[in-house]
Amino acid sequence: MSRETFLARVRQAAAAGRAYRVHVQPGITAEMGRAAHGADLVVEFIAEVTKAGGRPVVVRTPEEAKQQLVELFRFYEPRSALCWQHPVLEKLQLAEFLPSHGVEQIDFAVIARQDFDHRRGTILAADIGITSADCAVAETGSLVMAHGAGLERIASLLPPVFVAVVERAQIVPDLFDVVAHFGGRLPEKLPSNITFITGPSKTGDIESKLVTGVHGPGKWHVIVIDPQ
Amino acid sequence: MSQTDYTRQTHHEFLVAAEQALDDPKLQASLTNLGDTLAQRNREAWAAFPQSDAVRELARQIKDETLAHLDEYLEEFEVSVRRRGGEVHYAADGAEACTAITEILRSRGVKKVVKSKSMTTEEIHLNEALEAAEFEVVETDLGEFIVQLSKQRPSHLVAPALHLRMPEIHELLSGDAGETLPNTPEDMALYARRRLRADFATADAGITGGNFAIADTGSIVLISNEGNARLTVSLPRIHIAIVGIEKLIPKFADLPVFLKVLARAATGQKMSVYTSVINGPKLPDELEGPEEMHVVLLDNGRTRILEGPLRESLFCIRCGACLNACPIYRNIGGHAYGGVYSGPIGAIITPLYDGLVANHHLPHASSLCGACQAACPVKIAIPEMLIRLRDQLHAEPGELGWAEGKAYGLWARSMRVPWIYRLGTWLATRTVGRLSKNGWIRKLPGALHGWTKSRDFPAPASERFRDWWKREGEL
Numbered sequence A: 001m002s003r004e005t006f007l008a009r010v011r012q013a014a015a016a017g018r019a020y021r022v023h024v025q026p027g028i029t030a031e032m033g034r035a036a037h038g039a040d041l042v043v044e045f046i047a048e049v050t051k052a053g054g055r056p057v058v059v060r061t062p063e064e065a066k067q068q069l070v071e072l073f074r075f076y077e078p079r080s081a082l083c084w085q086h087p088v089l090e091k092l093q094l095a096e097f098l099p100s101h102g103v104e105q106i107d108f109a110v111i112a113r114q115d116f117d118h119r120r121g122t123i124l125a126a127d128i129g130i131t132s133a134d135c136a137v138a139e140t141g142s143l144v145m146a147h148g149a150g151l152e153r154i155a156s157l158l159p160p161v162f163v164a165v166v167e168r169a170q171i172v173p174d175l176f177d178v179v180a181h182f183g184g185r186l187p188e189k190l191p192s193n194i195t196f197i198t199g200p201s202k203t204g205d206i207e208s209k210l211v212t213g214v215h216g217p218g219k220w221h222v223i224v225i226d227p228q
Numbered sequence B: 001m002s003q004t005d006y007t008r009q010t011h012h013e014f015l016v017a018a019e020q021a022l023d024d025p026k027l028q029a030s031l032t033n034l035g036d037t038l039a040q041r042n043r044e045a046w047a048a049f050p051q052s053d054a055v056r057e058l059a060r061q062i063k064d065e066t067l068a069h070l071d072e073y074l075e076e077f078e079v080s081v082r083r084r085g086g087e088v089h090y091a092a093d094g095a096e097a098c099t100a101i102t103e104i105l106r107s108r109g110v111k112k113v114v115k116s117k118s119m120t121t122e123e124i125h126l127n128e129a130l131e132a133a134e135f136e137v138v139e140t141d142l143g144e145f146i147v148q149l150s151k152q153r154p155s156h157l158v159a160p161a162l163h164l165r166m167p168e169i170h171e172l173l174s175g176d177a178g179e180t181l182p183n184t185p186e187d188m189a190l191y192a193r194r195r196l197r198a199d200f201a202t203a204d205a206g207i208t209g210g211n212f213a214i215a216d217t218g219s220i221v222l223i224s225n226e227g228n229a230r231l232t233v234s235l236p237r238i239h240i241a242i243v244g245i246e247k248l249i250p251k252f253a254d255l256p257v258f259l260k261v262l263a264r265a266a267t268g269q270k271m272s273v274y275t276s277v278i279n280g281p282k283l284p285d286e287l288e289g290p291e292e293m294h295v296v297l298l299d300n301g302r303t304r305i306l307e308g309p310l311r312e313s314l315f316c317i318r319c320g321a322c323l324n325a326c327p328i329y330r331n332i333g334g335h336a337y338g339g340v341y342s343g344p345i346g347a348i349i350t351p352l353y354d355g356l357v358a359n360h361h362l363p364h365a366s367s368l369c370g371a372c373q374a375a376c377p378v379k380i381a382i383p384e385m386l387i388r389l390r391d392q393l394h395a396e397p398g399e400l401g402w403a404e405g406k407a408y409g410l411w412a413r414s415m416r417v418p419w420i421y422r423l424g425t426w427l428a429t430r431t432v433g434r435l436s437k438n439g440w441i442r443k444l445p446g447a448l449h450g451w452t453k454s455r456d457f458p459a460p461a462s463e464r465f466r467d468w469w470k471r472e473g474e475l
């Protein structure tokens, strides 16, 4: 069926259907759906991350964040890492820090020039993903990831372990605030892909028993840098 | 192709299928499990978020507004998708959608396709069409993958393998692996992860549905807990989304309204693990992501519902909460409904898509207890609509065309069997009032049992019935 016929049919049906519009309550606004927020956004955020199955930790400085990463490296013994190029991570100087702990940082510029099979082999073998976020949501414990060049979507997706480092200033109270966060970029300048991440990869498909890590990372760590 | 062709033979077997389900202890155990967990979590989630009432009302208003001007929102969506370099295709029915998708795949030399869970692709029998065209198709949601191995259909909107127990799943996955896997859920999931990763890495195209389609940004929104939907739109070079036209919402700013209620309704989570808003193909400097993005917009009977009194059923965001809440679903499971969509919402939309006469049991497969509406994130008036469908079944056949009148007359005769009238009540008293599985009657009562065995109900002219429905909608 042609586009014109299709849309004409929808136009006719939508018009006829207006006779059956539902009764709605007047005066409902989005503001009424704002969640009640605790006194401190960091406290609320890490409580929700924990509920979603993540392991949050709060540190004061980028130095302390690096110490937390060292702990994680000791535990998981990763050999290679997919990392974002992001202002928050630049403060950790991952390019020098990772190799000094025996972790190779996969260089996006290098693998971009590799042939398909070689590149696929490298990214699928990565042991850990390290990112920041565009913003984080206290209400739900979600990270909001705006993907793009250097902020690759695969970093939080392919490796079995995923670590995000976020700063207090990145945390917004409510899901509604995410819209305002992207407001200036609507609609043309939105990134190709925005993903909300709220937990390690989960499934309940085998007898409703919770299993993590079925497709995405099974381990989810969040390091919050809070100078306060 | 009609929506539920491949289940045609099961349409007239609702009572038999229901009885078989009641007799299946494994299924009963799964369903009890479901009722005890998901339905409970839904109630707790609403209670823990008092603002949810306003959000649900708002979600409902947004759906009502979108449908009232759906043609305009579709055109805006198309402009937005094109602006980002995506393509939009229009499909009037399942056959057109399958053809459009097959064409895209063929012209680009695709061999292997990965899919993430989508009821819309079930609805149009896409897997059958792709396999007939000799593409290799791999379902990647763990439950769907298991269902695909078992060659069955999904039995629940969000938990497709709900009807299968661990030993069966173990056997299916071990069969696929060619060795006996360790017998724990963790090991089985790990096997699926490894097996399906290899498929993701080598697939040329990823096919998804879409939980929402956003008009002002041209976005497709995909929600999953496993991450397979993300992989589907990250590794293959082509992404095709097939989306029913009722999935439109006007603005990116509307999305949080739905995110706040969808996961809470479905599983009691505040958010599902992954919500991806896909705004177009990857940008040139991105390393991974699809180079091409296609959106296939599907009608397949939706405009027929849109113009009629039951248009509210198009508000459905497919969360599965009404299934989990329903005393009937929780006793007979999804397959007994005979269509792609089961439970209370399936009891409405299967007759609407596929013909009321052909599915005359379904509007009666409800106790009208209202648990579905209480659980629904968009407060769909499910009981009211079921009553309306019952009324339509009871209407005088005088206004019908000859062929419809004949089919209807046959049906009306069967309806004089008082047991059928009482089916809803019967199911209700046997299910709602039941405190434990012990007191459960395993067989249908004698007279009804006899009826299911001896009745001879000819296949009705369901295509004609649709014409009738169309006229009826305009009255």
Ligand code: SF4
Residues within 6 Å of the ligand: B157, B265, B315, B316, B317, B318, B319, B320, B321, B322, B323, B345, B372, B375, B376, B377, B378, B379, B380
């Ligand atoms: S009718 Fe409501 S509760 Fe049922 S699946 Fe649709 S949105 Fe969910």
